[in-house]
Amino acid sequence: MIEAKNLSKSFGKQLIFKDLNFTINDGDFVSLIGPNGSGKTTLVKIMMGLEKKTSGVLKIDKQTIGYVPQFRNIDIDYPLNIEQFVRLNLKFTLSPAKRRQDNATIEKILEKTKLTNLKDRPLGLASGGEKQKAYLAQALLNDPKILILDESTASLDVEVKMQLMDLVEELNHKYNLTVIFITHDYELTKKYTSRALFFKHQTIEEVNVADVSEDMFDMGG
Numbered sequence: 001m002i003e004a005k006n007l008s009k010s011f012g013k014q015l016i017f018k019d020l021n022f023t024i025n026d027g028d029f030v031s032l033i034g035p036n037g038s039g040k041t042t043l044v045k046i047m048m049g050l051e052k053k054t055s056g057v058l059k060i061d062k063q064t065i066g067y068v069p070q071f072r073n074i075d076i077d078y079p080l081n082i083e084q085f086v087r088l089n090l091k092f093t094l095s096p097a098k099r100r101q102d103n104a105t106i107e108k109i110l111e112k113t114k115l116t117n118l119k120d121r122p123l124g125l126a127s128g129g130e131k132q133k134a135y136l137a138q139a140l141l142n143d144p145k146i147l148i149l150d151e152s153t154a155s156l157d158v159e160v161k162m163q164l165m166d167l168v169e170e171l172n173h174k175y176n177l178t179v180i181f182i183t184h185d186y187e188l189t190k191k192y193t194s195r196a197l198f199f200k201h202q203t204i205e206e207v208n209v210a211d212v213s214e215d216m217f218d219m220g221g
């Protein structure tokens with residue numbers, strides 16, 4: 001469970017948000033929506049311990065968080081294949097027993113993310129959706145209880161976005177994985193998320209997903 005009480009953040013004199021109060025329960029599939037610059041990424045950075053809050057309380061049960069970034073293309077000559085890329089998040093070990101365990105973990109994760117048949121494909125030659133699945137697999141490596149998708153579907157084709165989200169939805173259902181989805185995508189918010197937290201005027205408001213409207217994603221700030 002994640003619980004914020006009067007959580008505030010400023011960068012110098014710039015107030016980003018003030019007195020946020022919300023709870024995210026285990027197994028929730030929540031979207032964080034709102035205009036550019038409203039503080040969505042800043043909030044998840046605070047959750048991940050990458051950024052300091054200014055005041056208030058943020059309680060997160062001691063649990064690992066997986067993070068999937070926005071899609072960025074990877075050069076065609078990137079040296080690793082999909083399996084090697086997913087392995088990057090493993091700690092290097094010389095212990096044969098630990099290596100066997102790691103191999104089993106990798107196999108399981110590739111299966112979970114439906115990458116088993118693609119594991120030898122050079123990442124640079126993989127499609128956009130396959131690359132995002134590889135990032136997802138990496139994020140799942142340490143068995144997180146919370147998965148943060150930071151605009152992870154942006155710049156993917158509609159069909160590919162849906163495939164990635166179907167997979168995330170399956171993980172959410174099967175493993176009660178909490179999903180926090182930062183997005184500017186109206187359709188995906190409606191289709192996949194069960195709760196929406198709307199960043200507006202330096203605060204957030206819980207909105208029924210049925211009442212989410214396109215203007216809430218206004219890019220104008």
Ligand SMILES: Nc1ncnc2c1ncn2[C@@H]1O[C@H](COP(=O)(O)OP(=O)(O)OP(=O)(O)O)[C@@H](O)[C@H]1O
Nearest residue numbers: 011014016034035036037038039040041042043199
């Ligand atoms: N390290 C930093 N130092 C100073 N200002 C920052 C820093 N990080 C973010 N900001 C500012 O904080 C504000 C909120 O940024 P943030 O990235 O959290 O917004 P966002 O809602 O995720 O935006 P977007 O939808 O465009 O990704 C912006 O004005 C940004 O410029």
